[in-house]
Amino acid sequence: PVGTTEITDMHIEQNIGISKDYNNFELCEAVAVKDIKRAMNIADHFAHNSKDNPLLVTIMALYNQFRDLFIINYLRWLERQKRIPFPNDMELMKILKKNNTFVLGKLKQQASLWNNRKVFNILGLLRQYDGKSKGIDNGGMSDGELLRELLLKIFMRLI
8 A cells, every 4th residue: 555665464465365374275285284273264264255265266276285195195105016216306396297396395295194095085075076066966055165064074084
């Protein structure tokens, strides 16, 4: 604003619509590190701001996150079981289509928290909720309700 010398997070959120605490990147991070409370808080924010946070975009972000975790874990399995060397960071960035070593490091760390049987089941859940987000067998639930239900089912896979 005129006369302001400092741009705050609030200014960015008001003018651009991006919250540093409530976005798909933060949701994916919360789910990947199994932070149920943070993930559900973000889901509640999304439910109250559904036009700014379309469910389909959120499902795509979660799908991409778990796909990357699956690939990393599969490559680790190949290394253990088949003696195929795990790719170096540059090769892995090409495989995952990433351009940032910081993001790659986080993905490798997050992948170690999940086994691929659970990740594979979660990918199936995401496929199911993709259909529900498009009106297929969603029981008339709102996008916010669908997202909360999806997250609870993902976290139930941890037990």
